[in-house]
Amino acid sequence: MIETRNLRFSYGEREVLRGISLEVGEGEFVAILGPNGAGKSTLLKCLAGILRCEGVFLKDRSVRDYSPKELSRVLAYVPQRVEPGFLTVFDTVLLGRRPYMGLTPSEKDLEVVEEALKRLGIEELALKRTNEISGGELQKVSIARALAQEPEILLMDEPTNNLDLKSQLEVMRLARELAKGGKTVIMVMHDVNLALRFARRFVFMKDGRKIADGGLEVLSEKLFEEVYGVRVEIGEIRGVPVIVPL
Numbered sequence: 115m116i117e118t119r120n121l122r123f124s125y126g127e128r129e130v131l132r133g134i135s136l137e138v139g140e141g142e143f144v145a146i147l148g149p150n151g152a153g154k155s156t157l158l159k160c161l162a163g164i165l166r167c168e169g170v171f172l173k174d175r176s177v178r179d180y181s182p183k184e185l186s187r188v189l190a191y192v193p194q195r196v197e198p199g200f201l202t203v204f205d206t207v208l209l210g211r212r213p214y215m216g217l218t219p220s221e222k223d224l225e226v227v228e229e230a231l232k233r234l235g236i237e238e239l240a241l242k243r244t245n246e247i248s249g250g251e252l253q254k255v256s257i258a259r260a261l262a263q264e265p266e267i268l269l270m271d272e273p274t275n276n277l278d279l280k281s282q283l284e285v286m287r288l289a290r291e292l293a294k295g296g297k298t299v300i301m302v303m304h305d306v307n308l309a310l311r312f313a314r315r316f317v318f319m320k321d322g323r324k325i326a327d328g329g330l331e332v333l334s335e336k337l338f339e340e341v342y343g344v345r346v347e348i349g350e351i352r353g354v355p356v357i358v359p360l
């Protein structure tokens with residue numbers, strides 16, 4: 115579905131992705147983990163076609179060959195930070211329909227927006243402006259907008275960051291459900307335990323390189339020492355691995 119082949123990316127002189135090869139298929143739920151500055155967000159932006167790089171392929175075609183409209187029908191990107199504005203929540207989510215819309219929204223566009231608001235539990239905010247809602251609510255608006263795009267691939271940069279515990283679980287459950295339904299979900303995360311509970315595949319990055327990639331079998335105390343420089347103990351609660359920093 116989406117692939118990087120020996121992907122390298124530099125900001126000016128500074129190389130921050132140093133040869134990343136990654137292949138993610140339909141229906142996978144992948145968490146990208148690693149310390150601050152590892153290159154996770156940069157990788158996601160390369161996948162999203164926001165940063166133009168060689169070596170990113172979507173359905174075997176270089177992302178650079180897609181028009182913005184074509185690209186936004188296949189993938190949606192939820193950024194780490196969203197700026198509030200004067201548009202209402204409803205209209206902001208409706209922007210997600212832009213790749214499909216004519217001059218005015220169709221019945222289907224409106225239905226898709228309503229459904230997206232419902233899935234995020236923010237229907238009641240529909241008529242509020244996005245500069246009149248909380249940071250967590252704004253985060254949900256951004257996710258709803260991505261859902262309204264009806265993408266095959268959902269790229270999310272720390273989507274649970276501003277969310278309370280219940281909302282974090284709701285977003286992670288939603289992502290898991292979307293993946294079960296065949297969507298590809300790639301999520302940059304800091305909360306390792308949340309990732310372990312919901313994602314199925316884990317990519318650990320450090321200094322622009324991929325250090326580990328796989329299912330729960332890749333986890334080890336040594337890996338956390340190497341990636342984060344932190345000693346941890348790996349336990350298990352209700353069949354789910356739990357990382358406890360020492």
Ligand SMILES: Nc1ncnc2c1ncn2[C@@H]1O[C@H](COP(=O)(O)OP(=O)(O)OP(=O)(O)O)[C@@H](O)[C@H]1O
Binds near residue numbers: 148149152154156157
């Ligand atoms: N626009 C930019 N211009 C120059 N350097 C940048 C830019 N964006 C990021 N960087 C640098 O690139 C490196 C990787 O940044 P990136 O945001 O991809 O890391 P990250 O793993 O997502 O970090 P975090 O967990 O802190 O969000 C960092 O050293 C950062 O300072």
